[in-house]
Amino acid sequence: MRTIFWEDNAVKLIDQTRLPDEFTIIECRSVEQLADAIKRLAVRGAPALEAAGGYGIALACFERDFEDVNEMKEHIRKRAKLLASTRPTAVNLFYGIDRVLKRALSGNDVDEIRKLALEEAEKIAEEDVRRNKLIGKHGAKLLEDGDTVLTYCNTGRLATVDWGTALGVIRSAVEEGKRIKVIACETRPLNQGSRLTCWELMKDGIDVTLITDNMVGFVMQRGMVDKVIVGADRIVRDAVFNKIGTYTVAVVAKEHGVPFYVAAPITTFDWQRTMDEVIIEERGRDELIYCNIKCRKTLIAPKDVKVFNPAFDPTPLKYVTALITEKGVIYPPYDENVPKFLTRST
Numbered sequence: 001m002r003t004i005f006w007e008d009n010a011v012k013l014i015d016q017t018r019l020p021d022e023f024t025i026i027e028c029r030s031v032e033q034l035a036d037a038i039k040r041l042a043v044r045g046a047p048a049l050e051a052a053g054g055y056g057i058a059l060a061c062f063e064r065d066f067e068d069v070n071e072m073k074e075h076i077r078k079r080a081k082l083l084a085s086t087r088p089t090a091v092n093l094f095y096g097i098d099r100v101l102k103r104a105l106s107g108n109d110v111d112e113i114r115k116l117a118l119e120e121a122e123k124i125a126e127e128d129v130r131r132n133k134l135i136g137k138h139g140a141k142l143l144e145d146g147d148t149v150l151t152y153c154n155t156g157r158l159a160t161v162d163w164g165t166a167l168g169v170i171r172s173a174v175e176e177g178k179r180i181k182v183i184a185c186e187t188r189p190l191n192q193g194s195r196l197t198c199w200e201l202m203k204d205g206i207d208v209t210l211i212t213d214n215m216v217g218f219v220m221q222r223g224m225v226d227k228v229i230v231g232a233d234r235i236v237r238d239a240v241f242n243k244i245g246t247y248t249v250a251v252v253a254k255e256h257g258v259p260f261y262v263a264a265p266i267t268t269f270d271w272q273r274t275m276d277e278v279i280i281e282e283r284g285r286d287e288l289i290y291c292n293i294k295c296r297k298t299l300i301a302p303k304d305v306k307v308f309n310p311a312f313d314p315t316p317l318k319y320v321t322a323l324i325t326e327k328g329v330i331y332p333p334y335d336e337n338v339p340k341f342l343t344r345s346t
């Protein structure tokens with residue numbers, strides 16, 4: 001099952017806001033519907049957003065009829081802007097949009113533009129699955145039989161088109177016959193760890209134990225964690241941006257001598273930039289003050305309390321033991337080694 005796919009001239013995706021209660025597929029027949037799904041986190045995770053951006057441009061080509069090519073190209077450019085305005089931090093979203101937009105704009109008539117856009121979007125989705133398997137293969141070498149791995153947020157099939165990045169590494173190691181146990185942090189406020197990571201791993205029969213985010217220090221102090229593996233939304237020259245709380249996990253891991261790995265595809269790297277240049281998404285207050293954001297019934301904080309709700313944080317690269325990519329495992333010094341990997345073929 002793929003997290004996001006094209007069928008019957010529509011983008012279809014698993015509605016991640018409903019898991020683990022319900023497994024439902026959303027059908028987006030307009031870019032507005034898809035943009036809304038991205039904003040609500042019905043589809044989320046950097047690599048899945050890359051595919052969503054790509055499919056979004058294809059959808060712009062199919063969502064209505066066009067008088068002529070110029071009108072069509074103008075429409076696609078506007079839809080690209082709408083998609084790009086949904087979430088600011090994961091660089092993969094912009095990569096997906098730009099790649100398919102460029103290909104679509106190279107077409108000469110309506111049918112050709114549609115064909116090129118869809119072909120390119122499908123390529124992104126296929127590439128994602130292939131590269132996740134490679135990330136898994138390289139990363140699995142870092143795990144030993146019997147390891148307990150702590151992970152944060154959701155970096156599995158649901159955060160990608162299939163397989164996963166950090167969870168892909170765990171899946172690959174398990175597939176190789178290693179006995180791996182996972183500790184999943186719930187990942188407040190939207191609980192991607194408890195709702196999605198636990199659901200995925202249990203479905204695959206992988207041993208997973210749920211903890212709250214504030215138990216990370218305790219489990220490391222008790223020696224219960226051998227390695228940490230997380231994903232990334234953007235890797236810049238001095239930091240890894242990932243789900244809010246990742247930085248805290250990295251600092252605690254360093255204090256306890258636990259290796260801290262980041263698994264991500266090359267499209268997550270934005271090596272031209274530094275952490276001060278990245279926009280960190282700030283989300284709405286309701287995510288913090290209600291116990292269940294879907295029904296907004298039970299308050300868990302005073303309704304009018306002041307709220308600060310950043311969705312991501314930067315972990316300085318000094319906390320990162322290695323970066324696991326589809327091109328191999330990158331070790332420090334990153335300023336020397338990352339550029340070599342970025343230009344290398346897989």
Ligand code: MRU
Nearest residue numbers: 044045046153155159231232243
């Ligand atoms: O807000 P989200 O759920 O889109 O955040 C996702 C994460 O932070 C993931 O860890 C990251 O995208 C890596 S997914 C392979």
